């Protein structure tokens with residue numbers, strides 16, 4: 001691609017996938033940036049450089065499209081072009097590549113930082129938009145490994161690393177144009193205000209909210225939307241429902257997910273003074289309503305994918321359980337969600353983590369795997385509950401238990 005002409009400030013976004021094109025790239029473009037998408041998929045990059053725009057299909061009763069313009073693309077291996085672009089008026093770098101891929105984008109981002117240091121360019125912000133607590137901090141650690149001491153010093157002074165939470169359901173979308181994205185109307189992008197630098201140009205990004213209480217918002221989203229989404233997908237899989245819509249329309253699944261979210265909600269409200277029970281209950285209802293959007297086809301295999309990542313400590317399943325344990329609160333629904341996750345094994349799945357999890361349980365036995373994943377002591381009542389729920393689900397399936 002040619003370096004975009006510098007009439008507009010530039011945002012560089014890594015990951016031209018669902019959330020990249022369907023949310024973050026669109027918000028940045030609408031805020032007045034020229035958005036340079038960096039990706040590994042040549043067909044997407046070529047299409048971005050030919051079309052310089054695409055349609056966002058808003059999926060609700062009054063479906064309509066919004067045009068996203070001023071976009072182009074560059075392959076993530078094309079470091080020379082990435083370096084040239086970084087000499088232009090860049091204000092922000094964002095990512096939406098997936099938590100596991102984040103370390104791989106550290107190198108090209110480090111090249112941008114090195115180039116800007118040599119060119120004596122001013123501050124920019126970096127925001128990793130992934131479903132992972134402290135994703136931007138992890139990215140920063142990876143970038144540091146690519147820099148020498150002087151470059152690290154330049155980075156500390158000139159680069160704002162801001163943690164964020166990003167929420168919009170954007171499943172893969174079938175369309176004639178490979179760039180188009182299909183999105184729900186709801187969106188929320190909340191960024192840590194205290195880590196942002198004054199950039200040049202300093203663009204106000206409508207659609208990006210800032211807060212002083214980022215941890216609370218990250219946990220609210222991950223322990224509600226993603227927790228409920230994951231449990232819906234795992235129970236959906238066990239009940240032979242291919243999509244989130246069909247799963248959440250099943251009364252027994254709806255009530256199980258709702259129960260788990262009320263448990264996590266009680267803990268969230270107790271933990272974070274900025275939330276209150278009534279508002280949080282409304283947030284849960286909105287979340288369940290979003291899962292039931294009849295215009296969205298979201299497969300349980302997408303939402304449940306990489307179960308070992310979702311079963312990590314602090315993530316959407318064990319995170320809220322730990323919070324409930326801290327306050328001595330009920331957590332049966334959440335523990336059942338963990339048991340369902342451990343049974344997620346779609347036939348012929350190419351998901352490496354599905355295979356790995358299945359192999360771990362076969363090799364070590366369920367109880368040992370639960371102990372390893374949770375870090376709880378042998379004999380802990382929650383370990384026994386997960387094991388008990390797993391055996392019930394495995395033996396009788398999900399619906400039959402109620």
Ligand SMILES: NC(=O)c1ccc[n+]([C@@H]2O[C@H](COP(=O)([O-])OP(=O)(O)OC[C@H]3O[C@@H](n4cnc5c(N)ncnc54)[C@H](O)[C@@H]3O)[C@@H](O)[C@H]2O)c1
Pocket residue numbers: 014015016017018019020038039040041076096097098099101104105129130131166167168169170171
């Ligand atoms: N889709 C959603 O509903 C949603 C919503 C909120 C947050 N998220 C989070 O956003 C992130 C991305 O999710 P997605 O649904 O957009 O996934 P996706 O698979 O649609 O997009 C990821 C993109 O990253 C690209 N990529 C892979 N390796 C790369 C590399 N080395 N350099 C540059 N690009 C690379 C892929 O080619 C792909 O286009 C994940 O962390 C996800 O949890 C997704």
Ligand SMILES: O=P(O)(O)OC[C@@H](O)[C@@H](O)[C@H](O)[C@H](O)CO
Pocket residue numbers: 131166167168169170225226229230302303304305306
């Ligand atoms: O992207 P994951 O695998 O972390 O989680 C799957 C979904 O829950 C997720 O992509 C949601 O659609 C999204 O987080 C909505 O904001």
